[in-house]
Amino acid sequence: MDDSIIRIVGSKDSGIIFKSPGEYFDHINDIGKRNDLTNEEKLAKIHEAYDRLEVKGDVTVVSDTKYLEPEGFGKNGRMLMDWPENLGFEEGSIQVITRNNPLPERWDRIGGKGGVNFTTLPDNGGPYTYNQRAIPYLENPEARHVGNFDNESYFDAIDAIKSGNLESLNRIAIANGKEPFSEVGLDTLKGDYNYHQGNLKNAVRNVDTTYGLKGTAAPWRTSSTGEKLMDGGAEQIVTPLSGEVLEDIGVIPKY
Incomplete structure (x- = not known):
């Protein structure tokens, strides 16, 4: 038996303790493919598996x-x-991010580095709740991260990526103690940037989304009935670069 998986006799479902997220995701995707379970039964089994993920x-x-x-x-x-x-923006709350309307100093995020959504820290210092963020997940304190934005690096890096200026991009990265990018790396960044720009432009048309958007998280409503499931209301930021890229450039600290 694979040493990375321990079976527990008599526990729910397969009884597997998952040592890594990869094992967990393989397992829950198999659950999702099953035709003998209702959606509710599938999610119940996924929650059981999540409980047995050792490090979430x-x-x-x-x-x-x-x-x-x-x-x-x-x-x-x-x-x-x-x-x-x-x-996920409340209609009418959206603002474009510019050098004159920059990112906030502090950011707060739930989840890994692959996403482009951030929130801020309220003035009272406490984090926004999942309900305010309108993210429908089980609470996971391990998934919360906070840090500072380096606004100067942010705007200069986007200008460099957008224009394909490798020298300027690497000047920023090296000044921030990061590894320089290759031509291939720059091409990848430009492709990612253009992909996220497409999503931003679909959300708000006829607006310059070069540096991203900020506003208020809308309530979560079902698309079929309009029933409100979560309140929203948190300050929300969507950037055209993922957290991973922002970290690689030095715009946010490593997490």
């Missing part, structure tokens, strides 16, 4: 099937989220 880290899992699309799971076994429109 940045792993997040949906709390209820009401946040899924009616079919629930795709052919690959992954959950189909009923995400709100407009990148």
